[in-house]
Structures are given as C-alpha cells and as structure tokens.
Amino acid sequence: MQADAPALWRHPRWALAALLAGLATIGPFSIDTYIPAFAGIGQALGASPAQMQQTLSAYLFGFALMNLFHGALSDAWGRRPVVLAGLAVFTLASAGCALADSIGMLVACRALQGMSAGAGVVISRAIIRDLCPADEAQRLMSQVTIYFGVAPAIAPVVGGWLFVGFGWRAVFGFLVLVGLLLLAANARWLPESLPPAQRQPFAPRPLMAGYRQLLVHPRFLPLVLASGVPFNGMFLYVLSAPAWLGEHLGLAPTQFFWFFLTTISGIMAGSWTSGRLAGRLPRDRQASLGFVVMGTMAVANLVLNLAWPQAPAWAAIAPVAAYAYGWALTMPVVTLMVIDLVPTRRGMASSLQSCVGSAxxxxxxxxxxxxxxxxxxxxxxTALGLLGIGLLAWVLLRRLVAR
Known part of the structure; x- marks a missing residue:
C-alpha cells in the first residue's frame, strides 16, 4: 500500500470499486454479448462452426499473450497510461469487428480485442493493492467482483436483443460504446497509484529477472493454477451454452438468461461473503472453504448428469450456480496471495496470473x-477434472506452507 493512498482517492470506496469493476466488465461483454449472435455471424460471413469458435479462441489467446506484458508495462510506466492505452485500442478493435466483411478479419480484430482488453483487468488488481492494506484490499476486490457480476448477467440479454433487433454488427457497435464510456470515465477519475520512485525499468534484463523471480518462487505456480484453472469448471458451461442449454436442456435462446442470471448471482453472493469474511477468517481457511464448495458441487453435478440425464433445466443449472459461489469465495483471497508474493512487482505478478488463467x-x-x-x-x-487440477495445486501449496 502506498503511504499517500488516502490522498490519491478521496471519493467513497464503493466508487473506486465501481470504476475498477468497469474495467473488468470488458471481458464478459466481449465474450457473452456476441454468443447469442454466434450462428447469425457464421451465416452472414459464410463461416463454419469451427471457424466461429476460433473467434473466441483468438480473443482468449490474445488476452493471454498480452497479459504477460500489461503488468510489467504498468510497473514501468505507471498504471494509468497503460489502462487508457488498452481502452483506446479495445475501442478501435471493436469498431474493426463491427466492420468485418470476412471471418479472417473478424478473427484478427477479435485477437486485437483480447490483446487490449486485459490491461484494465490485470492492472486493476495491482491498483487495489497499491491503495489498500491487505484486509481492505480483499473487501474492495470482493466489491469489484459484485459490481462486475452484473455484466455477465446482462451481456447475453443485451447481445440477443441487439442481434434480433439490429443485426450482428450492432453487437460490436455496443462494444465500441462500452469502450468509449470506460475510456472517458477512467481518463477523468482513475488515479495514478504507482509513484515514479517505485517503478521498474521495462528492459530485457530486469524484465527477465522479474519473471524469473516469480516463476522460481515455490508458491507462485501452485497459486496461479489454484486461482485460474477452477474457474473453467464454470466457464466450460458458459462456452457450451448454445449446445448445453439449447440441445440438452431444451431452452430457447431467449431463455438462456436464466443460466447466466443464476450463475452470476452465485458469483455475487460468494464475493459478498468473501468481503464479510475479510479480517475475520484466515485467508487460507477461506480459500479452502471455497474449494470444498466447488468440489461438492462438481461431484453433485456429475452424479446428477449420470443418474438423471433428462433432469429439468433448473436442476441442471443449480450445481453450476453453487459452484460459482465457491469460486467467488476463493478468488479474491488467492488473487491477493499472488500479488503479495513480490510487492515490488505487483503488476507483473498480476500479469502472469492472468496469463496462465487466460491460456x-x-x-x-x-x-x-x-x-x-x-x-x-x-x-x-471435464468440469470435475478442471477443478481437480486447481485442487491439487492448492493442496500442494498448503504442504509447502506447512513446511
């Protein structure tokens, strides 16, 4: 935490949480808004389902690639300019998606979207720790997640309405508007939380030394695996929503929002619980509790699908929503553990964490x-297996700490 942090942000803490949550909404808006238009985009551009899937993979891999550098750039040049540059590029890339006349151009612009979208997500975590002591940082990160939770709930609904009413290009036009609004808000209010005296040079030798310092740290890889991989036990169902909700559960596209609404409600409830537990329950115990919830729900989900393949939609969706609660209970704690490993390289630590998760x-x-x-x-x-990777990493971490 910076010594002059109170002077950098004189507004209420909830306002800072809302501003930083806005940066985090870029991810769900970029993914969930255009999912309802998947088939329509493919028909308009003459793209196969496999090619359309690459528009999502290009975004995610672009996000993962640049996440290696967003944090390091902010450690060198400051948090604010990197966030603003990322928002500007994201807005231009969204305009390129709206104007795309081929699947190749759409994939390229989606990759550029992903490469720029990570700046706000990664750097917002470092800003929180720059401005707040540990327990308050956990509360603020939980608040950010609560506000952020609104975006995935409304994104597919907005995307569906825009697609039906105005066509698929309007979906990306909406992302242009989101980028412009976030750029204006952050240009006006985002503080610079990293003083020049604490910045690290962005040069090959010190950069490689910083990466090496993190990668050889015995707790780093277990922590990033424990924080990044379990999310995919839930994200798998988001990605598979058209097939899972439409083919298997028999829901119409206009009914998909029930899944997103219940899952995001689980995330928001878990984040609220995490904030309430900050300073009351040790971090490791809180994270372990979250893993217990996720493990219980992943097993329950498997048993349900094996024993009752024709389960109604509400029964199939419920375990995934409860799993989301456990993930949100764990995420703020483990994220802060990663960032605190090397206090002089918070941006880089957040970058590497996001890179592993995005990959x-x-x-x-x-x-x-x-x-x-x-x-x-x-x-x-598959969801149970993904959780298992994160759970094994967490058990390994606990043993390292015990030694």
Whole structure:
C-alpha cells in the first residue's frame, strides 16, 4: 500500500470499486454479448462452426499473450497510461469487428480485442493493492467482483436483443460504446497509484529477472493454477451454452438468461461473503472453504448428469450456480496471495496470473468445449477434472506452507 493512498482517492470506496469493476466488465461483454449472435455471424460471413469458435479462441489467446506484458508495462510506466492505452485500442478493435466483411478479419480484430482488453483487468488488481492494506484490499476486490457480476448477467440479454433487433454488427457497435464510456470515465477519475520512485525499468534484463523471480518462487505456480484453472469448471458451461442449454436442456435462446442470471448471482453472493469474511477468517481457511464448495458441487453435478440425464433445466443449472459461489469465495483471497508474493512487482505478478488463467481459458474454449459440449456427461466429467487440477495445486501449496 502506498503511504499517500488516502490522498490519491478521496471519493467513497464503493466508487473506486465501481470504476475498477468497469474495467473488468470488458471481458464478459466481449465474450457473452456476441454468443447469442454466434450462428447469425457464421451465416452472414459464410463461416463454419469451427471457424466461429476460433473467434473466441483468438480473443482468449490474445488476452493471454498480452497479459504477460500489461503488468510489467504498468510497473514501468505507471498504471494509468497503460489502462487508457488498452481502452483506446479495445475501442478501435471493436469498431474493426463491427466492420468485418470476412471471418479472417473478424478473427484478427477479435485477437486485437483480447490483446487490449486485459490491461484494465490485470492492472486493476495491482491498483487495489497499491491503495489498500491487505484486509481492505480483499473487501474492495470482493466489491469489484459484485459490481462486475452484473455484466455477465446482462451481456447475453443485451447481445440477443441487439442481434434480433439490429443485426450482428450492432453487437460490436455496443462494444465500441462500452469502450468509449470506460475510456472517458477512467481518463477523468482513475488515479495514478504507482509513484515514479517505485517503478521498474521495462528492459530485457530486469524484465527477465522479474519473471524469473516469480516463476522460481515455490508458491507462485501452485497459486496461479489454484486461482485460474477452477474457474473453467464454470466457464466450460458458459462456452457450451448454445449446445448445453439449447440441445440438452431444451431452452430457447431467449431463455438462456436464466443460466447466466443464476450463475452470476452465485458469483455475487460468494464475493459478498468473501468481503464479510475479510479480517475475520484466515485467508487460507477461506480459500479452502471455497474449494470444498466447488468440489461438492462438481461431484453433485456429475452424479446428477449420470443418474438423471433428462433432469429439468433448473436442476441442471443449480450445481453450476453453487459452484460459482465457491469460486467467488476463493478468488479474491488467492488473487491477493499472488500479488503479495513480490510487492515490488505487483503488476507483473498480476500479469502472469492472468496469463496462465487466460491460456487455460483458451484451451478450454478452443479444444475442450468443442469436444465435450454435445454430451452432458462429458461436460460434467471435464468440469470435475478442471477443478481437480486447481485442487491439487492448492493442496500442494498448503504442504509447502506447512513446511
């Protein structure tokens, strides 16, 4: 935490949480808004389902690639200019998507969207820790997640309305508007939380030294795996929503919002609980509690799909929403653990954490989801396996700490 943090932000804490949550909304808006228009875009551009899936993978891999550098750039040049530059590029890339006349151009602009969207997501975490002590940072991060939770709930609804009413290009026009609004708000209110005296040079040798310092830290990789991979146990169902909700559960596209609404409600409830537990329950115990919830729900989801393949939509959706609650209970705690490993490299630590998580998201989107989305049992097994990777990493971390 910076010594002059109170002077950098004189407004209420909820206002800072709302501003930073706005940066985090870029991700769900970029993904969830255009999912209802998937088939329509493919027909308009003459693209196959596999090619359309690459528009999502390109975004996620672009997000993961640039996440290696967003934090390091903010450690060198300050948080504010990197956030503003990322928002400007994202807005231009969204305009390119709206104007795309081929699937190749759309994939390229989606990749550029992903490369720029991560700036706000990554750097907002470092800003929180720059401005707040540990317990308050957990509360603020939980608030950010609560506000952020609204975006995935409304994004598919907005995307569906825009697609039906105005066509698929209007979906990306909406993202242009989101980018412009966020750029204006952050240009007006976002403080610079990293003093020049604490900045690190963006040069090959010190940059590689910083990456090496994090990668050889015995707790780093277990922490980033524990924070990034379990999310995909839930994200797998978001990616598979057209097949899972439409083919298996028999829901119309206008009914998809029930899944997003219940899942986001789980995230918001878990984030609220995490904020309430800050300073009252040790971080490791809170994270372990979240893993217990996720593990219980992943097993329950598998048993349900094996024993009751024709379960009604509400019964199939409920375990995923409860899983989301457990993930949100864990996420703020583990994220702060990562950022606090090397206090002089908070931006870089957040970058690497997001890079690993985004790479996992890209693999799930480009490889796993297309393979398993047409079987509810395969979806359940895959979700349990993804959680298992994160859970093993967390158990390893606890043993390292115990030593």
């Amino acid at each position: 996992a998201n890209g693999v799930v989107a480009g490889v796993l989801a297309p393979l398993v989305m047409h079987s509810i049992q395969a979806l359940a097994w």
